[in-house]
Amino acid sequence: MSDRESAGRSVHLDDVEAVADALAADIRDTVRRFRRTGAIVALSGGIDSSVCVALAVRALGAGRVQGVTLPDKESSAETAGLARLAADSVGVRCRETDITPVLDALGCYDDRLAVVRRLEPGFDPDAGDTFSVEFQPATGDGDRLQTFALNAVRDGQARRHRLGGRDFLTIMAATNQKQRVRTLMTYRIADEENLIVVGTSNRLEIDQGFFVKFGDGCGEAFPLRPLLKTQVYDLAEFLGVPEEIRSRPPTTDTFSAPQSQEEYFYGTSVEMGDALWLAWHEGDDPARVAQRLGLAAGDVEKFFGLYARRAAYAEYLRTTI
Template structure:
């Protein structure tokens, strides 16, 4: 049994179901179309293409939402994708919102406390976590300083600073969602999300940020399936080959360095095997990992899932007796 083949066996059918899902909910919610935040990444590219195929380009609106730490390629690839598909779009920088809340200043203070050598004029920064496949399972996050494309230092964050930093960074996704809803409500459109199943299972989204949407067409598609959809839809090769990232750090940080902490094909095979209760021998044969490493990775994934439970669940309601 090839796990990757099992994951990707119904790509054309998946594309058809997603297209129908988008159209059905636009109709059910009595909306005219969808707004999509176009990041230059593979998830939004796949959703944009499928939405255009089912709703028509005139009923799809793209938003480019850069800020000063975004990679320039994000905006360029997003704009090129919209132009290729004939989708109307607008660029709305969120930097003024973040500056008004002093997000950059607060972030810089934490980095300077962690990295005394940090110089914002010469260093770019990223937040990383150790691999779940390494022998050392210590999950202490680190700030990485990059100069002229080379990593020059890596300093561990204190727990308090890490929590503050995550809260600061999450304002970026929440600011983007504010803008998307402003445009959606103005045009009587739905806000169409781009979170996939891998991200959902890991809690890899920001509550009321990129997770605060009206519909999630990719919510039952592993990231591996999104890549298969991109190939089917003939998405721009540069987008397909670009390392996925939340794109919120000045040094472009891939999801593999922080969220997945392992190659995506390994992560998806582990998640799929967990969902389908596959025996460890099948996992070993497919991933070429030892049983010890597989068990370590599974414990790490379980820990991530437990920590993100509040993100993936709806707000609890206090029900009163009638």
């Protein structure tokens, strides 16, 4: 039995069509409330933004929806192509703008590279070296719930270095510029074309703070706000999101090294994470949850503690949503 079958069964949508209609109606009502003529969706080639653009078309019609994709030099080679595929599948025009020059001018790449080279001397992006930041779940009986590590990939070999607080903050502060520049560019089009911006964050991302304040945390409508990731996949299938997008593992597409959202933030599969978070949110007993999901009770308790801490930390972030 797969993770999705064992951990996600209870979180699937019962009436996908009714949910799609309700979310589309919310987008339509938001456009009317703000007296705009349509909507724009920043497309990453991922499942969330692809579902959002399909919902926007369901709400308004393809002629009143625009897509925009804003890759940079560290984006996956698939990003722009999958973004265009998502737009084409629902008949939406999609603009593409490379934001590398803006990020370069802001010091995004140089500031992060200085940290990487201090931990991994000789690191050279021009020679094909890549890096990412990875979430490290707590192990053993210690109180520490999480750490982050630099994953430097050179000559096909990955080397991990624990990131201290200042180094982690420097890398993430520079990295967050990507989301903020993308939002800036999206609103440039939205303001000129009299459109609302459709935010693409889902329920767990909003609750746990997996978004950037004044970056992808900005928008007038957030249709995925009530949905777990598993439920987003339910909608994607119903709305006809292309299989190439639905079958692609969720990625951050943030650093130069390929990286899944599991490695970066969640520490577990999408489906298992949905089941664990929902159990925590509903106040389930960790021991019963562990038995139901086939996990150790101690591991469930650590995830519950992590969710509680993240929810408290993300409170200030949610002022933008």
